Amino acid sequence: MKTVVLLSDARNPVSGRAQLSRLEAQAIGLAAELDESPQGLHVGPGEEGVSAGLGHGLCGLDVIEAPEGEDPLPALAAFLATSLKSDEPPALVLCGRRGEGGLDTGLVPYLLAEALGLPILADAVALRPGEASDTLVVDQAMAKGARRRVTIRLPAIVTVHPLAPPPLPFAFGRMRRGEIRRHAADVSEVPVDVDAGERPHRARPKLMRTAGTASGGANLHVGPDPEEAARLILAYLEDNGIRRYGQG
Structure with missing residues (x-):
């Protein structure tokens, strides 16, 4: 099952240095259970930080070069739209619930799913192939520690919950062997609606029994x-x- 893991521009909360998001490292671990050669995809000025994903189990990393702070959604949508039309399209796109850059909204997976016309399922803690070749069985984290098992049709986008298994151990040699492929941002127009709307925060009344x-x-x-x-x-x-x- 060809799997792609989206890697964000995560930052260390103390030093501010680029690093690999723990949630995305957990996503790599889940991807490695389904795909012998999972790939990573990142949009940004370079691979600093996200290249550590190669040491946690990625076999390759595609980096779409873009200025720091630029919205990654159009470039992600264009790259994946092309990949989905290739001879070996990805069946599954994994990502964290939200990035760790400080101003992340958590909307990118949902806007990306809308742009590509793919189903999306949130908060996965375990994945396994379904009985049919084009299905995936997902254990989804629910409130108060509950779990729900859902079968979805592929291709699809799935976000990973913090209660997923811990990341695979880091191996420096594996990171050195991993392939990094750099691409210029695709300027082709992709229908992406990022106008989610903004309004002032209003405190909601608490419900009491x-x-x-x-x-x-x-x-x-x-x-x-x-x-x-x-x-x-x-x-x-x-x-x-x-x-x-x-x-x-």
């Missing part, structure tokens, strides 16, 4: 005697159907 809590006057009882407290608890359980649970 008042039933059975001390937030309402009818539920607030200060210092009741034990018999009264027991009666109130039993009344609450009866009102909410808890005492009858499991009974015929």
